[in-house]
Amino acid sequence: METRETKTCIVCGQSKEVGITVVTEFICLSCESEMVRTDAGDEKYPFFVRQLRQLWVKFHA
Template sequence: MESTAFTEMSERCAICETQKIQGIHVNHVYICNDCERKMIQTDTNDPEYRYFVQQLNKAFKTHICS
């Protein structure tokens, strides 16, 4: 029963694609606190930064098309 409550309260992060409870919405796209923190701290020259950009582009395109 508790796992059902978690599922109902959580959302799927557009970056890490896992269910999380705490995060932010940017243009109706959910980003968990962990990914938000990583994105802010990641240097633009880091290969992981490109991954973040790709995931955000995918999420925004999906939202616009739906």
């Protein structure tokens, strides 16, 4: 049986196996693809921006 490492997605907060790591933070595949589809007029957009801003704050701290 294969043991895979899971990481906690900074956007949805769930543990996922597949996704991208940006700087030191993990974004799962479903959130990443959702962000790509979300345009600036979408009601979800401010949520994604806020989550990603946390990432940049950490990065520049």
